[in-house]
Amino acid sequence: MAWARAVSIAVLPLAAVSLSLAAWALTSGVDAPAARWLGLCIFMSLPALVLGHLITRRLPRQGVGALLGCAGLVILAVGCTDTYLAAAKASSALPVNGLWISLAQGAWMLLYLPWALMLLVFPSGILGDRSARRLAAGLTAVAAVFGVLAALSPAPYGDPFQQHRGLGSVPGADIAAVALLPGFLALLVLSVVDLGRRFRRADPAERNQIRWLALAGTGIPATLLLCWAGYLVNRNESIVMVGLAAMYLFIPAAIGLAILHEDLFDAGRVLVSAMGVGAVLGAVVALAVLLMWWPGTGSRPAMALVVAGTAAGTVVLMALRPRIQRLIGRLVYAEHERLVETLKAFENRVFTNAARPADLEGILRAATADPLLRIGYALSSGDGFCDASGSRLGADSGIPVALSGKVSGILIPGPGRGRVFNAEATRALALMLEMGRQQVELSGALAEVDASRTRLLLASLAERKRLERDLHDGAQQRLVALGMGLRLMQRRLPANGQELAAQLDAAVAELATAVAELRQIAHGIRPSALDEGLETALRQLSGRSPTPVSLHIDGHLADVPEVVGATAYFVAAEAVHNANKHAAAQRITVRLGSEGQAIRLYVSDDGRGGARSTPGGGLAGLDDRVNALGGKLVVSSESGCGTTIEAVLPCGW
Structure with a gap:
């Protein structure tokens, strides 16, 4: 946008011209209030002028810098014009143009126009859609028409400029101008609504930028209402000064921070806190006004009750402030509130054994809509981080998460996705991440034990x-x-x-x-028959047993790994030996078959039963052998009902 750079360049000489007029007026002499007003206007214009210039230099095609420069120029021009006219009242040596005098009557609306347009173009610097373009055209048209109607108003301009009227008066022009004020306010409110609409569709980085503007910019309609209230109540311009100063100081600062360094602070938390405090203060003021309007509050006892009621209401509202802030957060910081609520629900599921702490990564990916998010668990050795499977992470940088001052792990969000993980969010997930770290370490230790047993x-x-x-x-x-x-x-x-x-x-x-x-x-x-396979070894075992053995082998099991075959053989041999020696069995049945990625061995007898696994005994040794391979051994032996030993051994086919 070449126009943005051109406007930013033109602002500085126009500002210099305005200051020259003000300097000319000061040399002719002005009263103290006019001089103070000029100083205040210069002070209010500096943030917008300086930040607008910096943003345009850094982002030449960014229209936000140009609008900032225009806003600073407007408040400076208004201050310089008022100073010049104040000097012209006291000295006839200063020339005065009638058209200038007429158009200056409604120029105050221009103080709000750049900020209203800023709401429509921020942060991209362009009018993104038809709705924004219509609002911009409506705001500009209302400001222009209001200026013309104010110039044509039959009301006197004030001495000594009545004779300098540059435009004739039109009956009813002042009424028409007043009728435009609600429309201008409505357009300001719609500009704020449009900003909220774009906020919902923005990416995380743009959302954070918009929050900075919302922190100060949504007060533009409130500032206008405050100024009108000051004029309507007591014609006191001090309220107007306060509103304009807040608008011209805070909004440029928020915009500059959002454009130049939007990740410096967590704008969402600042916005939620500020709106929470503002809501409480507004409710307190409304409560005080309602109590003061209550009939019969003119006496001293009644005023004491008003004060007491206001104080009690303030205490109640302050107690409700956390809930109020949560409600506000669901509107302006929804992703953060959703993340915190998801973490609380996940924590409850973990404590009720409905989920595992190691599932935290998937929960965070779903809650933040970030499929690239990774969690790194701190290694107990202090040498880097690992993922949930225990594999080392290549990246050791991210958002650290600590519990009781000790780093438990890191969060590695996808590009531009890390802003939602503020201090509150990391505190909410610290316990689950630490539990996940312990679970990962325990799983690794158990895997190492199993590997060691297998070795x-x-x-x-x-x-x-x-x-x-x-x-x-x-x-x-x-x-x-x-x-x-x-x-x-x-x-x-x-x-x-x-x-x-x-x-x-x-x-x-x-x-x-x-x-x-x-x-x-x-x-x-180790029977040498195992060299010929598990089937051959079992047939020889059956043939050597003094008790008849019924052997059933389902399928061809020649590919059983040697260590698995040896373990199956020793299970069968121990079961047959126990049946012969201790159970007084009349019949023994041995079944062997495949089951998915494992083999299943089943040995039963019709003996006396009552077999028990004791430490150091044969059954305990078999259980250790089977568990070392990751298998499972089940012994069923009721007295008088025989004994059944069932082993499932994974083969890894």
Whole structure:
């Protein structure tokens, strides 16, 4: 927008011309009130002029800077014009133009016009839609028509300028001008409404900017009403001065902060707090006025009751202020209030075991409509952050969240999404984030324990294989070789060596017994039949049992991992051994089948039952083996009803 830069450039020389006229008037002499009014106008114009120039230099195509400059020029021109006219009253040496005098009668409306237009173009600097363009055209037209009607008013301009009237009078022009005032006020209110409409459709960054303007700009209609009230009640211009000063000082400051550094403070919380305090103060004033209008309040006792009633109402309203602010927050800071309410509801669900603290990331993503939001949990080692799965986060920067002075984690919002996480929001989620951090650490520790148990089980299996191989290929072979050597010696004995032959027979028999026991020990450590698969090992187990075993194998289970097959075999072997040794069973049933990503082993007998898992016992050892693989072991053994052992072992197919 080239016009924005052109207007900003033109403002400075026009301001210099206005100051030159004021300086000329001051040299001719003016009274003290006129000089003070000029000083106040210069003071009020500086924020808008300076900030408008800075914004235009930084953002040359930004129309907000141009409007700020125009607002500063208007209040400066009004002050300089009033000073010049005050000097012209006292000195006939200063020239006075009649048309200028006539048009100055309704110029006060121009004090509000730039701010009203600002409500329509902020923060983009352009009139975004047809509604905004119509409002801008209506405001400009009303201000222009009001100026013309005020100039044509038959009411006298005031001495000594009545003879300088540049336009003739038109009967009824003053009435028409007054009739335009409600319309101008209505257009100001509609401009505020349009700002609210654009606020609802804006992105988070623009919302924060609009909040800064709303903090001061929505008071423009209130300032106009305040000025009218001052004139209608006692014709006192002091109220007008206060309203204009507030408007010309606070609005430029809010706009400059919103455009140049909108993330310096949390505009939403400031706005909610200010509107909450304003609502309470307004209610207190309204209460006081109502009590004073009550019939019979002219006496001193009645006035004391008015004061007491106002004080009591003030106490009640102050107690209600938090609720009032929450209601206001739902209108002007809805995303923050929604986030806080969501966090409170999530906290209640966690405490009732309806949710897990580690679900916080998904809750925050839904509440803030930010799919890129990440949560980093502080590692106990103090070396960075991890996500809910325990994986290290590449980014260690974000919004820190602390509980009791200790950082529990960080929030990493998507681009431009972090403004909703103010101090109140981070306090609301600090406890849940700390609980989530502890849950993540506990899950990591348990995963490490499970991995450690699996490693131990694999190491134990490897050691069993080594022992079985060493016994089979080492000690067992040596004993067999020794027996064969003894037999060879026995054959070479002389005929009279019968006694020595008998001793050799006994030694060979002992060796055979030792070899058999050694084979049994090796089989207990790890049956060699497992080398041919779990099915073969179970069939051999069934064949060696003194109690008949009914074996049922569903499907082909040749691909069962070795560690899983060994665990299933030992479960079956322990169950069959217990049934033979302790249960006096007549029949044993073994079933093996696949179930999704796992195998299910079922061993039952018709024995006496009553088996219990005791620390250090066989069933406890089986449970440890199964749990080490992430499986589940269930033992059912009622007295007189037999025993059932069921194991589910994940295979990771």
